[in-house]
Amino acid sequence: MPELVLQLTRAGFLALLWIFVLFSLRVVRSDLYGAAGLRALVSGGGRTRGRSRVRAARQLLVTQGPLTGTRISLDSRPILIGRADDSTLVLDDDYASTRHARIAQQGDDWYVEDLGSTNGTYLDRAKVTAPTRVPLGVPVRIGKTVIELRS
Amino acid sequence: MISPDVVGSGGRAADPAPERAPALPTGRNIELVLLAFAAAIVTAALVLVEANQENELTRALLYVGAAYLGLFTVAHFAVRKLAPYADPVMLPCVALLNGLGLVMIHRLDLAAADRAVALGRAAPTVLIQRQVAWTAIGLVLFVGVLYLVRNHRTLARYGYTAGFAGLVLLALPGLLPSSISEVNGARIWLRLGIFSIQPGEFAKILLIVFFSVFLMQKRELFSEAGRTFLRMEFPRARDLAPLLIAWGLSVGVLVLERDLGTSLLFFGIVLVLLYTATNKVSWMVIGLSIFLAGGFVAYQLFGHVRTRVEIWLDPFADFNGAGYQLGQALFGLGTGGVGGTGLGAGRPDLVPYAESDFMFSSLGEELGLVGLAAILVVYLVLITRGLRTALAVRDSFGKLLATGLAFTLALQMFVVIGGVTRLIPLTGLTLPFLSYGGSSLVANYALVALLLRVSNAARAPLPHRPAAPQVPIAEAGTELVERPS
Numbered sequence: 001m002p003e004l005v006l007q008l009t010r011a012g013f014l015a016l017l018w019i020f021v022l023f024s025l026r027v028v029r030s031d032l033y034g035a036a037g038l039r040a041l042v043s044g045g046g047r048t049r050g051r052s053r054v055r056a057a058r059q060l061l062v063t064q065g066p067l068t069g070t071r072i073s074l075d076s077r078p079i080l081i082g083r084a085d086d087s088t089l090v091l092d093d094d095y096a097s098t099r100h101a102r103i104a105q106q107g108d109d110w111y112v113e114d115l116g117s118t119n120g121t122y123l124d125r126a127k128v129t130a131p132t133r134v135p136l137g138v139p140v141r142i143g144k145t146v147i148e149l150r151s
Numbered sequence: 152m153i154s155p156d157v158v159g160s161g162g163r164a165a166d167p168a169p170e171r172a173p174a175l176p177t178g179r180n181i182e183l184v185l186l187a188f189a190a191a192i193v194t195a196a197l198v199l200v201e202a203n204q205e206n207e208l209t210r211a212l213l214y215v216g217a218a219y220l221g222l223f224t225v226a227h228f229a230v231r232k233l234a235p236y237a238d239p240v241m242l243p244c245v246a247l248l249n250g251l252g253l254v255m256i257h258r259l260d261l262a263a264a265d266r267a268v269a270l271g272r273a274a275p276t277v278l279i280q281r282q283v284a285w286t287a288i289g290l291v292l293f294v295g296v297l298y299l300v301r302n303h304r305t306l307a308r309y310g311y312t313a314g315f316a317g318l319v320l321l322a323l324p325g326l327l328p329s330s331i332s333e334v335n336g337a338r339i340w341l342r343l344g345i346f347s348i349q350p351g352e353f354a355k356i357l358l359i360v361f362f363s364v365f366l367m368q369k370r371e372l373f374s375e376a377g378r379t380f381l382r383m384e385f386p387r388a389r390d391l392a393p394l395l396i397a398w399g400l401s402v403g404v405l406v407l408e409r410d411l412g413t414s415l416l417f418f419g420i421v422l423v424l425l426y427t428a429t430n431k432v433s434w435m436v437i438g439l440s441i442f443l444a445g446g447f448v449a450y451q452l453f454g455h456v457r458t459r460v461e462i463w464l465d466p467f468a469d470f471n472g473a474g475y476q477l478g479q480a481l482f483g484l485g486t487g488g489v490g491g492t493g494l495g496a497g498r499p500d501l502v503p504y505a506e507s508d509f510m511f512s513s514l515g516e517e518l519g520l521v522g523l524a525a526i527l528v529v530y531l532v533l534i535t536r537g538l539r540t541a542l543a544v545r546d547s548f549g550k551l552l553a554t555g556l557a558f559t560l561a562l563q564m565f566v567v568i569g570g571v572t573r574l575i576p577l578t579g580l581t582l583p584f585l586s587y588g589g590s591s592l593v594a595n596y597a598l599v600a601l602l603l604r605v606s607n608a609a610r611a612p613l614p615h616r617p618a619a620p621q622v623p624i625a626e627a628g629t630e631l632v633e634r635p636s
Contacts, residue, residue: 010493090546
């Protein structure tokens with residue numbers, strides 16, 4: 001093979017490799033903005049930006065317990081918390097019940113409701129007995145896990 | 152370039168609930184594009200090798216190329232069907248690495264055949280067809296794992312079974328007579344007639360499953376604070392038992408099987424999973440110190456460990472003897488320089504075992520620093536996607552499992568590349584997906600299938616359930632129910 005062609009193909013192949021790398025990094029980047037790997041994908045899913053209203057909760061963040069740091073982005077569906085395998089947030093905690101609590105949206109607000117758990121659900125320090133509105137940033141304690149709503 | 156927001160929904164029918172959220176893009180179409188890109192790169196590499204070796208494009212080449220394309224098309228459609236929300240970047244990265252490995256093995260085959268002709272010897276065994284066959288078996292296992300494990304949490308039920316099976320597989324070659332298990336001094340093989348496997352590669356995955364289950368259930372035990380020293384909380388002495396058992400096992404592997412790599416890998420996995428589960432630095436400190444102590448004792452007692460360290464310190468002291476392999480690999484990397492010699496234009500075949508343990512230096516000679524950096528970034532993307540899956544998944548078994556699997560790839564990569572580039576003493580591990588070697592390839596495909604399974608759970612839309620009104624039992628009205636006849 002002529003020397004010039006060899007040099008060109010050599011450089012061309014390395015360039016090709018790097019284009020692949022950059023392309024895959026681009027795909028990765030599109031995912032990075034949602035911490036749960038979900039938020040970036042749910043664009044156009046009914047955001048209420050631009051309206052002059054109290055800031056709506058967009059995600060649920062675990063602040064204490066084994067799952068600390070886990071984020072779940074909120075859409076209109078309720079979040080189930082408990083030890084059951086099909087819960088949205090699956091706890092492995094002896095102090096949590098199989099179906100412990102539910103956080104659901106009503107209108108613009110989110111309400112936490114205890115599903116008859118053994119050890120109870122606490123909003124800040126008050127025990128939750130009936131569906132209670134959860135303001136942004138107020139801790140909800142379930143067993144050893146503490147969660148908060150964030151905008 | 153294609154915006155990820157546009158493509159990917161794929162138009163597949165999901166649950167027909169009327170008020171469901173807008174369809175999440177699955178990323179499957181991006182995966183297809185990336186896979187096609189990987190296939191194009193691999194084809195280009197193959198053509199370059201043939202051109203530089205002044206060969207005509209033969210029919211055997213067509214067979215290899217078609218097999219590669221066919222296999223990954225099947226794998227892609229299996230992912231589409233079985234794990235539609237899985238991470239879109241992992242499979243293309245794996246495909247590219249595996250493809251580059253195949254090309255390099257083919258290139259070393261050509262060199263070996265040339266040399267045999269020049270020396271008038273019989274033609275050496277052709278490795279490429281075997282490796283393509285192993286790739287096929289690996290992808291069958293990949294699809295099989297995706298098919299059988301529909302939800303990674305079901306694996307948690309088999310934790311102790313997996314642990315037992317893993318232990319047996321890990322210990323088996325060390326306990327069998329060396330006529331069955333010994334190849335080149337390391338007793339890590341099971342030679343079963345026509346083919347041989349390294350059970351340790353499979354044991355590694357089973358043990359990760361076991362430790363994830365174990366730590367998920369016993370996490371509290373390990374977070375129990377003992378006394379504080381140097382601003383670190385050290386665990387109580389009695390909680391150290393599992394770590395000491397793991398340490399004893401890995402030393403046992405080192406002694407009985409004479410394999411530094413597997414021993415290091417196994418201990419590293421236990422340590423990182425413990426750290427991930429408890430978030431305590433003290434575990435790392437304790438683990439690393441007892442590992443260093445064990446390594447020091449092994450260095451004093453065993454000749455093969457000492458030889459490895461001596462080669463590492465100065466490969467040129469005994470260049471024509473023990474240091475030949477590493478010395479030649481370093482010369483190869485030096486010859487490659489920044490830009491490499493071009494695929495098929497170097498002499499990577501001068502290094503013994505260039506296709507397995509020294510795959511990295513072979514690639515380095517022909518692709519140079521620029522090419523090696525690209526390969527390292529591809530590995531990095533694969534590993535970070537695995538760790539990211541661990542962050543995003545919403546149950547702690549999944550978190551530990553994904554961390555363990557991704558970290559295994561990282562550690563294996565570090566140990567091999569560190570060994571070849573003389574950063575750490577050389578061990579006998581293979582580079583995941585790139586090196587020649589059936590067991591490693593097949594096991595790593597199973598590993599990636601599990602990672603994709605977990606990432607599917609992490610990225611899939613939240614399960615939709617109709618909010619059934621729950622009336623507290625005290626307030627429920629009396630109902631008349633019909634007696635079942």
